[in-house]
Amino acid sequence: MSVRDIVAEAAVFPAFEVGLSADNCLKCNVCNTVCPVARVTDLFPGPKYVGPQAQRFRVGTLLSPSTPGSHVVSPDRTVDWCSGCGMCTNACPADVKIAEMNNRARAQMKSGHRPRLRDWLLGQTDFVGRMGVLTAPIANWSLRLRPFRVLIDWFIGIHRRAPLPAFATRTLRSRLAAERRRSGATLALPSSPEPPPERAVVLFHGCAANYYEPEVALAAIEVLERNGLATIVPEQVCCGLPMISNGLYAGARGRARTNLGVLAEYARRGYRIVGTSTSCTHTLKSEYREMLDLDDADARAVSDATWDICELLVELNDEGRLDTRFGSIEETLPYHAPCQLRSHGIGLPAMELFALVPGLSAVDLDHDCCGVAGTYGLKKEKYDIAMAVGAPLFARVQAAAEAGATRAVCDSETCRWQIAAATSTPVVHPVQVLAAAYAAADAADAASNSGLA
Amino acid sequence: MSSADVVVVGAGLAGLTAAIRLAEAGASVDVVARGHAATHWTAGGIDVAAPRGAETPAQGLKRLRSVPGHPYAVVGDDVPAALEWFRPTVAASGLEYIGDLSSPIRHVPTSIGATRPASIVPAAQAGALRPWSPDERLVICGFGGFKDFWADEIAASLSRADVWGSAAGSEGVRPSRVESVTVALPGTQGRHNLSALDIARLFDDPGTRKDAIAALASALNRAGARPGRVGLPAALGLDDHRAVITDVAAALDLDPFEIPLVPPSIPGLRLFGALRSALRAAGGRITVGEPVLSVERSDRRVTAISTSAAARQRTIRANAVVLATGGIAGGGLIGTAAGLVEPVLGLPAEAPPVNAWLSRTPFDPAGHPLELAGIRTDADLRPVFASGETVFENVVAAGSILAGQRYLAERCGDGVAIASGYRAAATLLGGSKASGERPRGKRREAAAGARA
Numbered sequence: 001m002s003v004r005d006i007v008a009e010a011a012v013f014p015a016f017e018v019g020l021s022a023d024n025c026l027k028c029n030v031c032n033t034v035c036p037v038a039r040v041t042d043l044f045p046g047p048k049y050v051g052p053q054a055q056r057f058r059v060g061t062l063l064s065p066s067t068p069g070s071h072v073v074s075p076d077r078t079v080d081w082c083s084g085c086g087m088c089t090n091a092c093p094a095d096v097k098i099a100e101m102n103n104r105a106r107a108q109m110k111s112g113h114r115p116r117l118r119d120w121l122l123g124q125t126d127f128v129g130r131m132g133v134l135t136a137p138i139a140n141w142s143l144r145l146r147p148f149r150v151l152i153d154w155f156i157g158i159h160r161r162a163p164l165p166a167f168a169t170r171t172l173r174s175r176l177a178a179e180r181r182r183s184g185a186t187l188a189l190p191s192s193p194e195p196p197p198e199r200a201v202v203l204f205h206g207c208a209a210n211y212y213e214p215e216v217a218l219a220a221i222e223v224l225e226r227n228g229l230a231t232i233v234p235e236q237v238c239c240g241l242p243m244i245s246n247g248l249y250a251g252a253r254g255r256a257r258t259n260l261g262v263l264a265e266y267a268r269r270g271y272r273i274v275g276t277s278t279s280c281t282h283t284l285k286s287e288y289r290e291m292l293d294l295d296d297a298d299a300r301a302v303s304d305a306t307w308d309i310c311e312l313l314v315e316l317n318d319e320g321r322l323d324t325r326f327g328s329i330e331e332t333l334p335y336h337a338p339c340q341l342r343s344h345g346i347g348l349p350a351m352e353l354f355a356l357v358p359g360l361s362a363v364d365l366d367h368d369c370c371g372v373a374g375t376y377g378l379k380k381e382k383y384d385i386a387m388a389v390g391a392p393l394f395a396r397v398q399a400a401a402e403a404g405a406t407r408a409v410c411d412s413e414t415c416r417w418q419i420a421a422a423t424s425t426p427v428v429h430p431v432q433v434l435a436a437a438y439a440a441a442d443a444a445d446a447a448s449n450s451g452l453a
Numbered sequence: 454m455s456s457a458d459v460v461v462v463g464a465g466l467a468g469l470t471a472a473i474r475l476a477e478a479g480a481s482v483d484v485v486a487r488g489h490a491a492t493h494w495t496a497g498g499i500d501v502a503a504p505r506g507a508e509t510p511a512q513g514l515k516r517l518r519s520v521p522g523h524p525y526a527v528v529g530d531d532v533p534a535a536l537e538w539f540r541p542t543v544a545a546s547g548l549e550y551i552g553d554l555s556s557p558i559r560h561v562p563t564s565i566g567a568t569r570p571a572s573i574v575p576a577a578q579a580g581a582l583r584p585w586s587p588d589e590r591l592v593i594c595g596f597g598g599f600k601d602f603w604a605d606e607i608a609a610s611l612s613r614a615d616v617w618g619s620a621a622g623s624e625g626v627r628p629s630r631v632e633s634v635t636v637a638l639p640g641t642q643g644r645h646n647l648s649a650l651d652i653a654r655l656f657d658d659p660g661t662r663k664d665a666i667a668a669l670a671s672a673l674n675r676a677g678a679r680p681g682r683v684g685l686p687a688a689l690g691l692d693d694h695r696a697v698i699t700d701v702a703a704a705l706d707l708d709p710f711e712i713p714l715v716p717p718s719i720p721g722l723r724l725f726g727a728l729r730s731a732l733r734a735a736g737g738r739i740t741v742g743e744p745v746l747s748v749e750r751s752d753r754r755v756t757a758i759s760t761s762a763a764a765r766q767r768t769i770r771a772n773a774v775v776l777a778t779g780g781i782a783g784g785g786l787i788g789t790a791a792g793l794v795e796p797v798l799g800l801p802a803e804a805p806p807v808n809a810w811l812s813r814t815p816f817d818p819a820g821h822p823l824e825l826a827g828i829r830t831d832a833d834l835r836p837v838f839a840s841g842e843t844v845f846e847n848v849v850a851a852g853s854i855l856a857g858q859r860y861l862a863e864r865c866g867d868g869v870a871i872a873s874g875y876r877a878a879a880t881l882l883g884g885s886k887a888s889g890e891r892p893r894g895k896r897r898e899a900a901a902g903a904r905a
Binding site: 352 | 648
């Protein structure tokens, strides 16, 4: 195969855009200055070295797997220390897709090998979630037992102090289905006849809300309903991001195709797809196309239709459709914008919404990454790095707690768990604060009504 | 969609200066940038003007102001006030600058063993500015395993008189003797790929700082040695730089100063950090990582800026826009086969024809014709067409995107950036120089109106 052939094939293969963006690299090192992992450990040489610099050894990532030469991998395996936070891509002045390049390089490095049990397991969020909810009392009890965590640490490789969330006793889906059944509705059909796209959104709840934090999705449903939007909750599986982060692209493609098969139909009919997890929504928006090369009409339709919950609420406010009669919440709220939110490129919508709540004073803690980056900080060999990355953030949360804050806010679930575990401070999703502000308004109304009566 | 009184495009020295000034005046400001750039690349000093032959920045400034079409012909007046504002603004983050417009332009060493003219520098670099007394030596001190600073080679080069400029023979221009030493910092044995960031963090960490400074002292302090100064890589701490440089100075017999390095520039990162803090303290917002993809306009006003976002664009409504996207190196101007293009607003770029871009003498001391290319503005920094007619009423341009400057030969980039950023803010706050017009309504109310 000649160089000309390689270039010709590379030019039509979707990976081209990410892989060949290395060509824009000026070698200015800006990416290395913002990398939170390189900041705390020598094990990771920095995004420039494993990214655009090493890319010349990875001609294989530009080619489809059937092409001779596609097996060529970089001799440098330190790319596995990348947490995937995406700070490098954001900082790059030359539009090099550094984080994406590194993610693909990791997948290439791991393809053809049987994955480590731990990495495989971290990708099986639906399986683990279902089992955990089924056995919640026992599972939660044993996850709090130190000897059990030590065994998991030894045999599986999940750090004994890693922030593992408690399983809910019932999944979001079964709670919601039961509630809706009472009024004759179903998950996918919240009212009859089916509400039109301007009166309903599709909820992509993700694994976190389904198996661990149903209250987050319930708060979102409440807030959406308050604004005249019913929620359609179709069949769905894990978005696949935990697999993508662990280099298991084949499995992730399966999950992606299942979700696209369901969601694309809604997207085409004009429904918006809304999620409370910034990482799931970012996966639907970008990663199916950029990482998994699923750049077809379905993926594009879903990508265009997907919204982060706070992004959508800000949009509604802009259209004058947001109910802004929030009750007063007298509270100072430390807020962490997760790295995955930054990859959305939508600014800090939660902060814009908090500004609408009387009495609420939200403080952006201004730290790049809490460290956990999805499943990265759970791993035995990476836990200490993740804790060091998040340390300045934890100090700020603790300082806020000492000054009287009773909770912190963050859009992303794994970050919430990481911050809560590291600071012993409860951390909630922004939409829970908004739901509370609506409840405060109702309570104030009720009080003034009863006062009149 | 969010809204702001002003959207500033670009997060370099010019954009941040404008943004902080506007935020300090009470405007709501959103800074958007495609990435980090110029501050992270440059030496961290404030080069105001050092055209050939100028002895002070004030002299250089005076000369450049009389060059037809030079940005200083428009914003030269603002330089003293802008500098006066800049100093306390960054000092609030512990970053002090030494030197002013009347300080002599002196040759200071660089990390490739050459020298460059400088007069206003961060305090940590100021040790290089003082005239050298006849018995004073210079020790160049590198760190083992650090690939961006080769002490022996730098010292060998600085030993030659000709690298100290045309006045090398004059008294006090250069040290009588240049020596070199390389120190192994504790905990770095076996490392051969240390970066400036690694070293800065090693000095930031109070635990390793003590040992590192002890290693420096034991290598550099020699009883009975001649007095002198030591030039160290500009990596003496990032977040806690002020404490580090104080501790280093206290521990050494020689007077230490920092020599700026190839990118990433630690002094530049400190400067960016100090400006970013000032912006946030004044209530401004900054988002780095998303290029501007489109703008909305009505008549001769830009009404909204849209930046790239996952799956869609993020639109910020604005009453005014500051364009500080940089020159050709920063991506503020892009070369195409048809000519030079300003990609954000599609402003008319003043540039020589494409076939004049190829010079037979690329390093001509008189400069390259393309250097002068950029955006032409009126006296209020509003971009204009070649006819002189204003392009947009509510857009001002600042920094190295402005036409008529020779950034390299004149060493005027930082001064132009600060002064034009300062003036850009003044224009939007209603201090028009050309017409003396006052602002329309109160900005706060205008912003509230935009949100409603």
